[in-house]
Amino acid sequence: MKQITVDIFSFSELQPDVKKRVLEKHRYVEVDDTNWYRFELMAFTELCSLLGILTSPEQIFFSGFYHQGAGSTFRCTINVLEMVKAVSQKVWEKEDFRKIHFTACPCQPRILQQIEKGNIDCRFFTCIPNRGYYIDLHEDHRFHLLSNGSNIERELLILFDWIKRNINELNTHLYQSLQSIYEGLTSDEAVADFLEANEWAFTCDGRLANHLV
Structure with a gap:
């Protein structure tokens, strides 16, 4: 049996370019x-x-x-x-x-x-x-x-x-x-606050990983 280890990150821990992609993908999460x-x-x-x-x-x-x-x-x-x-x-x-x-x-x-x-x-x-x-x-x-x-x-x-x-x-x-x-x-600040407040988790490339937590 193989075991795979995946690092999980909060939004604030992502790299700047990944944060930008995540924000665009989840821009309308609150509306x-x-x-x-x-x-x-x-x-x-x-x-x-x-x-x-x-x-x-x-x-x-x-x-x-x-x-x-x-x-x-x-x-x-x-x-x-x-x-x-x-x-x-x-x-x-x-x-x-x-x-x-x-x-x-x-x-x-x-x-x-x-x-x-x-x-x-x-x-x-x-x-x-x-x-x-x-x-x-x-x-x-x-x-x-x-x-x-x-x-x-x-x-x-x-x-x-x-x-x-x-x-x-x-x-x-x-x-x-x-x-x-x-x-x-739908502003960057509001979306980022939402992702942080709700403790959304992501892989290093910005894929949603809540199901892994």
């Missing part, structure tokens, strides 16, 4: 499932709720990060009055989302008052696009016993455009946050 972005989706839904926007992690979709068509999108319903109030109070800054930049609502206050009274019934919501990743905003409205219908239509269009700008700002924040986490977890 090969859905756990790495789960917390970020939950944080995003909490941010949306502060702004009167109802969504959930199950309604958020993205594709990333370095290819044509990469992006993010989410399905939601929007409480217009809550959103206007939240933006005017800059509630997101209190929750340390200071990098987000929302604009104040340019719609005339009387239109918002009519919405609050129920004289204007309007819904704003997003759907998931059939193709691609972008914000697909929709609006449905009707108003009762009000004159100047053309002015109301114009103001509702202004309101629609304002909501779309801010929802796009949210979507940009979502995508960039996910990309930042992804880049952090």
Whole structure:
């Protein structure tokens, strides 16, 4: 019976050129499932709720990060009055989302008052696009016993455009946050820390040898 002796090394004990190959081979070890972005989706839904926007992690979709068509999108319903109030109070800054930049609502206050009274019934919501990743905003409205219908239509269009700008700002924040986490977890430092912390073992040429330990 022959006996073979194999030297086993931790990642830090490998030669520099071997370390480089190991890092490339195991670059995506921490992002090969859905756990790495789960917390970020939950944080995003909490941010949306502060702004009167109802969504959930199950309604958020993205594709990333370095290819044509990469992006993010989410399905939601929007409480217009809550959103206007939240933006005017800059509630997101209190929750340390200071990098987000929302604009104040340019719609005339009387239109918002009519919405609050129920004289204007309007819904704003997003759907998931059939193709691609972008914000697909929709609006449905009707108003009762009000004159100047053309002015109301114009103001509702202004309101629609304002909501779309801010929802796009949210979507940009979502995508960039996910990309930042992804880049952090796939960096040389993060992968090396993972291999060391989990005590992965290698042969001298960088082959995984956990099964030999």
